[in-house]
Amino acid sequence: MLKIQHVHLLTDHLAKLEEFYGTQFGLPIVERQSQSFTVKAGRSYLTFSSTHISGDNPYYHFAFDIPSNKIKDAKSWLQSKAISLNVLPNHSVEFVSSSWNSTSIYFYDPAGNIVELIARHDLRNERDTSFNANHLLSISELGIVVPDVVGVTERLTRELSIQVYKGSVTENFAALGSVEGLLIFSEYDRVWLGSNKPARYFKTEVQLEGVRTGSYTISDLPYFLVCR
Template sequence: MKIRSVKLLTDKLERLKTFYSQVLGLPAIDEGERAFTVGAGSSQLIFEQASAAGASPYYHLAFDIPANKTEEALSWLQSRGIPLNRLSGGELVAQFEAWNAESVYFYDPAGNIVEFIARRNLNRVSHDPFAPGSLLNISEIGLAVHDVPQAKALLASRFAIGEYRDGSDDFAALGDEDGLLILSSHNRVWLGSDKAAYRFGTEVVIEGAGRKGEFEMDGYPYRIVSL
């Protein structure tokens, strides 16, 4: 399953536009007064101005990077003045043995928890210096829910999306290594951050799920389109 685009809300539109297009150097695709779009490999990231006064949305999202570029990614982010988030043990790199992957985390100017993840199973390596083009795609978007098993069953039945690896009552990853919808129980703290999962308006366009169609989750501000 591939994530083709993700649309998120923000109350810091101009700061995010500068960050993603100038600091991270992602190519601009579209720009307006209330939204902008940048490219990240085969995916598009869209930020739209939040309509509610005082709203400060934040999300967890992950970008895939080549499997051999974690250390270069660390140096590259630091060279751009981006503070890296440390894990509970003080380390900068999270190791996921079950996923055969490793990640680094940081906040963008709106407090979104951004992850660069190197998935060794995909065998995507690069011998070029780390650069904006090293972001291969958006591979994860987090969705906070009150009942993870119920939400998992609902999405599985609607789109025929299977679970990736073993989840739990407060966490589940739906899809595969190319793209994952990350279900987190409400108020569970996102790894690589000190922020609790919360519900904010999210639109995701996926491709390669078992079924096509559009779906809005009852009780949640989430819209998922399967191509």
């Protein structure tokens, strides 16, 4: 069963993100260097490093799992931190997926990353305590932008022994993995759900577990997957 261990992303706003995730969110900073920092979110790690490409302004989509009974509390928690939720086309701030049996909310961090908090109701992970940083249980989704979604999906299902999640493959979208960890493949320029931002290529490194071991790249794109 695929799980995301560690995600390494780039940013033009290192100090702002360290303040946001380390202080405002209260996630523990487990490593800090002059050009990067790493926080721990449940069983996953998230690293941001400064980009060396002037004007690059990278942004990504990723999701944190939260307990299945904590969407309402998560909304209040974000509001208490003056974080605005993104409004969806149906004028709601919640996206309810019947096929995935999940409820999601979205917001932007200070670098413009599209961050999702998702409650997966198939998981028995309810919590009774007030919502806090400990309720960010893991990084459960990572968006990866490719020019040929179907082709990449066919290759990775074969080479990594990774499964398509609940039949989620179209010409511009695919979800590969498990209820506990998903790689979300988007066609270039497709607008990320929960945002008004088109999908773009930015350097991404991710460590996975639960699939065939090895190191993988995707064509000539700036992605590096390490499977343990």
